[in-house]
């Protein structure tokens with residue numbers, strides 16, 4: 001679909017234009033899938049600009065202070081900006097069936113409700129009340145070590161990150177990287193060639209992998225390689241809230 005036509009619509013309508021059956025196939029095969037042209041360049045610029053305004057956020061993390069890498073991020077506070085909230089609630093119902101199928105395959109009892117509001121009620125009832133959507137900011141030399149965004153007992157197994165800057169123009173390097181650790185085997189890396197406004201869907205911590213003798217669980221981590229120059233911003237959408 002034409003990028004302009006897509007980004008003219010609301011986020012909900014935009015998300016419905018993607019071919020979710022083939023995205024599910026990609027997630028099953030690779031643990032990640034891309035949504036091209038999810039946000040327009042102006043939406044990306046507007047979101048990236050929010051980073052400077054403390055009023056939007058509940059906390060700021062300087063990655064070097066925690067050994068997380070180099071660069072910084074800020075968690076939004078509730079109420080989330082409308083676009084962030086819309087992305088979170090509109091992407092969730094597309095992902096919940098995939099999450100439920102993955103859990104069934106992995107022999108996990110947890111099932112996810114059809115709407116994000118119901119899932120967030122579950123998180124909040126368990127004391128996971130702090131919002132997790134975040135903006136990340138990287139400058140020259142910054143990077144994000146491989147990690148998993150787990151914030152308590154309740155975990156939604158898929159998440160989304162949207163690149164807000166344009167590679168090659170705004171920054172060099174800074175690739176989104178996923179690694180997949182397979183039991184008793186060597187790890188596999190995947191580099192996701194994001195462009196501005198493009199989202200990546202990926203597994204938060206584990207997913208089923210079909211082997212020749214049935215399926216088994218693999219452990220995933222994600223991060224960002226070193227930004228060689230320039231400035232890079234990302235919007236992270238995590239569906240569970242934090243303790």
Ligand SMILES: O=C(O)CCC(=O)C(=O)O
Nearest residue numbers: 136161176224234236237
């Ligand atoms: O900056 C990135 O591309 C990675 C962001 C990230 O770690 C996240 O959204 O959870």
Ligand SMILES: [Fe+2]
Nearest residue numbers: 147149222236
């Ligand atoms: Fe992350």
